[in-house]
Amino acid sequence: MNPTWWKTLREYAEALIVALVLALVIRAFIVQAFKIPSESMLNTLLVGDHLLVTKFAYGVRLPFSDKVIVPVSDPKRGDVVVFEYPVDPDKDFIKRVIGTPGDVVEIKAKQVFVNGKLLDEPYAIHDEPVAVPNPHMSEVNADPAEYFDRNSFSWKRDWMPKTTVPEGKYFVMGDNRDHSYDSRFWGFVDRAALRGKALIIYWSWDFTGGLDIRWSRIGRLVH
Template sequence: MRNPPEKNTGSKRTKSLLREYTEAIGIAILLALFIRAFVVQAFKIPSGSMKTTLLIGDHILVNKFVYGIRLPILNKEILHFSNPKRRDIIVFQYPVDPSKDFIKRVIGEPGDTVKIIDKKVYVNDQPLDEPYTVFTDPKIQPAGVSPRDNMGPVAVPPDSLFVMGDNRDESYDSRFWKFVKLDALRGEAFIIYCSWNQDGELSLSSSESYIRWNRIGKLLH
């Protein structure tokens, strides 16, 4: 006796393919969320406080794994690898408004003493070699007028960092709002993966808009 022919094989095949695509997309989304939460996250530079190391319109990747593993929702570190070192470029929650992320360079590590005399930075009474710095305002402010050019000495607490922007005359940093807590760290910036024009926008209709090809792939130091 002959078996009746199977029906709706095309419909079953379509459902099977749809399920495979749905599962693949779901896995890709979960993997992307995992990477963003624990491994690497992209950020855009909105200001000139780190120029010329970083320019407005630079898009960077931040290594969130280098210092430890932190649960994003609870903001609790579950594994600790190391603390940021002097001259590391870090992204962190802005102490005055944690809903914002800032990027600066580490100047003082926990336990360090930092002071500034006529724009020159001293850490533990030793002048700091800083080839990355830029000064856009030649005026040197007298001591006691502003912490921008003259400050300290201040002692960095055991759980904190003293950070500054490379563009010293146009950076709002630890000179004004003091320290960054270690538990506010997002990670270490390590590469520029894309860079738009000075306004940070890309417009194909504008002759003044362009991609900075020479900055793409630049490692940050």
């Protein structure tokens, strides 16, 4: 074998291995790409937005596990987070944190109250401004094990009795309140299920009528 050819091949192989290792390290510890597949976070995030999610925002994890080896910070109310969908951990969801551990969350006719105070939510939208009547409120048991049964009844969308967020868990909702399948229906998100905090839109296109690039959204921070 030609020594020069072999040396060149080895150099390319070494460069490829280094690149793969760096890519794995970056994905495991620093950032991860995420694509918005649904309208549940309108108008904050649009279908076709591509995000970078900071993996280290809430702590550095042991690769391929949920164990945090270097704690950094805890999610705060208002953070937009990517997490493993509790019903099917193979799927990633993106929602906004509404309730943190110990918070008491209540929903009355679409209005969200946290610890007895109406939450200021300039990001939230409602396609149906009139709340669906809730004939069951007086009969509802706020025990999470019984209440969060994954049934997406319209009255559950607009009403929820006072519910305390357990330790180590979070209550999340989509910004597009009338079209989001979130904690109102299936319950809380475990701290260990959080993949990271949405950081920035690095690419966006509208493919409903073609492949139109949304230049104005590229580089926009997520908040």
